[in-house]
Each structure stands twice: as C-alpha cells, then as structure tokens.
Amino acid sequence: MGRHRDHLVEGSDPQLSVALHPPASDAGLRPVLLLHGFASSTKLNWVDSGWIRFLNEAGRAVITVDLPGHGDSAAPEARDSYSPSRIRADVLQVLQDHHVAPLREGVPASGVDIIGYSLGSRLAWEFGATQPELVHRMVLGGPGSGDPLAEFDLAAAQELLAEGTPIKDPRTAELMRMARLVPTNDVFALLTMVEAVKDEPFIPAEAVPRMPLLLVAGENDDLAATAQELADLAPHAELLKLPARTHANAVTSRAFKAAAVAFLSA
Amino acid sequence: MAELSFPLPDLGEGLIEATILEWLVAEGDQVERNQPLVEVETTKSTVELPSPQAGTVVKVHGDAGSVIAVGDPLIVFEVPDDTAGIVGTVPAEKAPARRVRLSAVLDDD
Numbered sequence: 001m002g003r004h005r006d007h008l009v010e011g012s013d014p015q016l017s018v019a020l021h022p023p024a025s026d027a028g029l030r031p032v033l034l035l036h037g038f039a040s041s042t043k044l045n046w047v048d049s050g051w052i053r054f055l056n057e058a059g060r061a062v063i064t065v066d067l068p069g070h071g072d073s074a075a076p077e078a079r080d081s082y083s084p085s086r087i088r089a090d091v092l093q094v095l096q097d098h099h100v101a102p103l104r105e106g107v108p109a110s111g112v113d114i115i116g117y118s119l120g121s122r123l124a125w126e127f128g129a130t131q132p133e134l135v136h137r138m139v140l141g142g143p144g145s146g147d148p149l150a151e152f153d154l155a156a157a158q159e160l161l162a163e164g165t166p167i168k169d170p171r172t173a174e175l176m177r178m179a180r181l182v183p184t185n186d187v188f189a190l191l192t193m194v195e196a197v198k199d200e201p202f203i204p205a206e207a208v209p210r211m212p213l214l215l216v217a218g219e220n221d222d223l224a225a226t227a228q229e230l231a232d233l234a235p236h237a238e239l240l241k242l243p244a245r246t247h248a249n250a251v252t253s254r255a256f257k258a259a260a261v262a263f264l265s266a
Numbered sequence: 267m268a269e270l271s272f273p274l275p276d277l278g279e280g281l282i283e284a285t286i287l288e289w290l291v292a293e294g295d296q297v298e299r300n301q302p303l304v305e306v307e308t309t310k311s312t313v314e315l316p317s318p319q320a321g322t323v324v325k326v327h328g329d330a331g332s333v334i335a336v337g338d339p340l341i342v343f344e345v346p347d348d349t350a351g352i353v354g355t356v357p358a359e360k361a362p363a364r365r366v367r368l369s370a371v372l373d374d375d
Contacts, residue, residue: 050302050314181310183279235322249287252305
C-alpha cells in the first residue's frame with residue numbers, strides 16, 4: 001500500500017506513509033491498526049521491536065501509519081496538519097481506504113482493533129471514543145491520564161536548539177533527547193506537533209471509549225504513572241504492569257505482545 | 267556437529283553497546299533462522315534481534331541487565347558440520363566468472 005493521493009480529507013492530502021502487513025496465514029479476524037508514539041515511527045515502534053512479526057504469526061493483518069512529521073510521512077509546515085483531531089480524521093480515512101467496515105455481531109472480520117503506544121494511545125483513546133461502531137477492542141501502551149506533550153516546555157526546547165542551553169524540565173529534556181537521537185527525525189516538525197497538541201491537550205474524561213480496553217505500562221514508566229486513573233475512567237478497562245520496564249523499553253516486551261494478542265482475539 | 271558463535275551485531279548510528287532486556291530463547295532450544303533471540307536496549311531504542319542462524323542454542327552471553335559491547339560474543343549455536351562454513355570461513359577460491367579488461371582505452375584524439 002502506498003500513499004493515498006486520491007483520498008482527500010479536509011481538502012489537502014496529508015501524505016502519510018501507510019502500509020498493510022498481511023499474515024502468511026490469516027486467522028480471519030479484523031485488522032489491527034498500530035499507532036506509534038511521539039518522536040518514534042512505524043519502524044522503531046513496531047517493526048524493529050518485533051510487533052508486526054508477532055501479530056502476523058498470530059494470523060492478524062496489520063495496518064501501520066506514520067504520524068505526520070514522523071517516519072516516512074510528509075512533514076508539512078502548517079500546524080493544523082499535526083493537530084490530534086486532524087490526525088484522527090486522517091486515521092479514519094486510512095481505515096476506509098482499507099475497507100474496514102462497521103462492527104457486525106457474529107462477523108469476526110468486521111471493524112478494527114487498535115494498539116497504540118504513548119501519543120498513539122492518546123489518539124486511540126479519542127478515536128475509539130468517537131468511532132465505537134468501528135473499533136472492537138484496544139490495547140493502550142504507555143498511557144497516562146495527563147498529557148506530557150501539553151506540558152512540554154517549548155521555549156526551553158527552542159533555546160536548546162538555538163543556543164544549546166540545557167533544558168531544566170526532566171520530561172521535556174527526555175522527549176527532546178528522544179526526538180534528536182533518531183537522525184531521520186525532523187525536530188522542527190516535531191515541535192510543530194507539540195504546538196498543535198498544546199492547542200488540543202488530552203482530556204480523557206471528555207470522551208471515553210466504551211469498548212474493552214487493555215492498558216499496559218512498564219512498572220518504572222514515569223510517563224504512564226497515571227495509567228490506573230485512565231483505566232478508572234473507562235467502563236471496561238484492565239491494567240497490566242510490566243515488571244522492571246520503562247517507557248522506552250516496555251515496547252519490545254514479550255509479555256506485552258502476548259497479552260495484547262490474547263486480549264484482541266477474545 | 268560444530269559450534270558457531272555470533273557477536274552482538276553493529277546496531278548502527280554509532281552505537282557501541284546494548285543492554286540485555288530479556289532472552290527469548292534458552293540454552294538447549296532449537297531455533298530457526300530469523301526467530302527472535304533476545305530483546306536489547308540501546309540509548310536510542312529497544313529492538314528484538316532475529317537469529318542469523320538455525321541451530322541449537324549452546325550458550326547465551328549475559329543475563330537481563332548486563333551490557334554487551336558490539337562485537338562481543340552474544341550467542342553460540344550448535345549446527346551440523348556442513349553448515350559451519352557459511353560464516354567465518356573464506357570461501358574456496360574459484361576462477362572469476364567474468365573477466366574485465368584492465369588496459370586503458372585511449373581516446374582517439
């Protein structure tokens with residue numbers, strides 16, 4: 001699957017890098033959409049970590065999308081391109097392009113399952129809340145009830161880039177460290193995304209997904225310290241903690257993958 | 267049977283070491299080529315390393331939390347004798363399949 005230049009959402013093509021990863025032997029279940037985290041990509045979050053292989057081996061077809069300014073997707077200048085509401089509209093378009101049909105009782109291939117990580121979990125939470133007729137179940141990795149990007153110290157990040165001034169806020173410093181480590185990351189696009197997220201911060205109680213949710217967080221994940229509060233907002237949510245894992249290294253966890261596949265097959 | 271040792275591969279981008287997070291295979295396991303062997307974490311990301319080789323795992327180096335340098339031993343396989351030459355030995359010398367003319371072609375001018 002390439003880019004969808006013929007499908008226009010709100011008048012302009014987001015030029016997102018979208019891919020379908022079919023299994024060798026299809027279990028006949030609905031596809032799984034993967035949404036990666038801030039400053040990551042489909043490759044880092046899902047390919048190199050072994051997720052696509054694991055899901056394919058479980059017979060699941062996988063749809064991946066690089067967020068704007070990330071991975072192989074375009075990095076537009078306009079701030080609106082990065083707003084969470086715009087991204088959710090683009091995700092809906094991606095699912096329509098893949099002929100994802102509304103859930104139907106007794107039809108296991110209908111609808112879609114979603115796995116998100118970090119910012120991808122925030123987008124999934126909102127997407128699931130607004131698209132209950134499409135989304136069957138969701139696994140939200142590294143989630144929290146707060147919004148680390150809305151609290152991001154943008155001025156400090158800009159001073160770091162311009163003058164090399166060290167960032168005082170530890171979370172901002174860690175997010176910038178991650179953003180700059182990957183040579184292909186467009187740091188200015190990522191900062192534009194931060195601005196867009198500040199315009200639309202995550203307020204999970206505003207729209208709550210009502211389908212079954214599995215929240216997964218490393219025991220030592222500072223960014224997901226509020227995962228239980230998030231779980232408490234939803235009517236059907238359970239929380240799995242991964243011993244000794246952090247926000248960065250929970251992604252590859254075998255226990256995470258196995259729990260996700262089992263939860264989504266139910 | 268022969269033993270084949272594989273080092274921690276070059277993970278790119280100037281990374282010189284990685285931390286073992288979790289072994290996905292144990293000594294005595296029969297593994298396939300490309301089967302995930304181990305989760306490792308670098309300063310940049312966390313990855314699953316696929317097996318470069320089919321065989322029986324004889325030894326894994328490093329418990330969870332230990333740091334391994336690129337090029338240091340990571341895992342040892344036992345493989346049938348006739349496959350051992352795939353890695354680490356120089357292929358037998360053969361006559362070149364195609365000859366290239368090395369003499370210069372002089373311009374006409």
